[in-house]
Amino acid sequence: MLKLMSERGLIDINNDLIYINNMYAKKKYLFLTFLIIKIFNFSYAQNNIINEFSFNLMRYFENKNSQFIYETINIYSILPPDDSFDENIMFFFFGVKKDDEKRYYDYFNTVLQSNNPRLISIFLNIERYDIDAYIENHEISARLNDIYWTLYFSSGNIYYLNKIIEIIQEYRNSDDLLLYMASSSGIWSFIVNIRDYPSVLIFINNIENTELKNYILRTPEMEHRQLILDHLRIQRENGIW
Numbered sequence: 001m002l003k004l005m006s007e008r009g010l011i012d013i014n015n016d017l018i019y020i021n022n023m024y025a026k027k028k029y030l031f032l033t034f035l036i037i038k039i040f041n042f043s044y045a046q047n048n049i050i051n052e053f054s055f056n057l058m059r060y061f062e063n064k065n066s067q068f069i070y071e072t073i074n075i076y077s078i079l080p081p082d083d084s085f086d087e088n089i090m091f092f093f094f095g096v097k098k099d100d101e102k103r104y105y106d107y108f109n110t111v112l113q114s115n116n117p118r119l120i121s122i123f124l125n126i127e128r129y130d131i132d133a134y135i136e137n138h139e140i141s142a143r144l145n146d147i148y149w150t151l152y153f154s155s156g157n158i159y160y161l162n163k164i165i166e167i168i169q170e171y172r173n174s175d176d177l178l179l180y181m182a183s184s185s186g187i188w189s190f191i192v193n194i195r196d197y198p199s200v201l202i203f204i205n206n207i208e209n210t211e212l213k214n215y216i217l218r219t220p221e222m223e224h225r226q227l228i229l230d231h232l233r234i235q236r237e238n239g240i241w
Contacts, residue, residue, distance in 0.1 A: 069110050090126060187212075
């Protein structure tokens with residue numbers, strides 16, 4: 001499976017998926033999710049390529065290996081069309097552009113030479129649209145956390161981690177379900193990532209909010225998940241959610 005995080009955060013109460021009504025009265029699954037790429041039926045060799053791509057994408061910021069663009073081109077020769085995947089890749093390379101424009105345009109030229117229309121379209125969209133404004137105006141949500149993590153993985157800029165911390169602190173005790181889940185999923189993402197990324201652990205050790213820092217450093221992933229479930233049950237029983 002190609003993913004930046006894990007789908008283990010899927011919330012399950014009484015063995016059923018929780019459905020929530022958003023402000024437009026549309027039902028949605030409630031996930032504690034980060035950049036999750038769909039699974040397709042591939043050969044063993046193709047799955048190995050996909051897994052390697054996933055690993056290198058998540059580690060890109062550590063060495064910024066210029067060969068990664070060729071891995072991306074190769075992945076686009078394997079994967080069938082998928083809008084959510086394309087959007088995530090767009091944010092990734094937008095993060096590269098914000099970090100190093102020369103490197104980004106080198107990648108862009110390589111993509112143009114690849115003659116892959118889908119990947120070329122992604123880079124053209126980065127050029128056409130004000131993605132900074134899109135992110136700035138994006139609703140506070142777990143999806144926004146996804147975007148910030150993607151930008152961090154492509155740049156290593158802790159500005160994006162600080163944006164997630166801002167969401168956590170602002171909405172940790174919110175009575176709005178989606179805002180609460182944005183905050184809680186942000187905490188969960190740090191609990192998971194401090195295990196795998198020394199830079200994220202250093203970042204958390206240096207945040208000013210001592211209570212939040214200690215919670216992230218000391219709380220096991222499954223304990224945090226259980227606290228969320230308990231809070232959701234209480235809010236539901238009280239008729240709030």
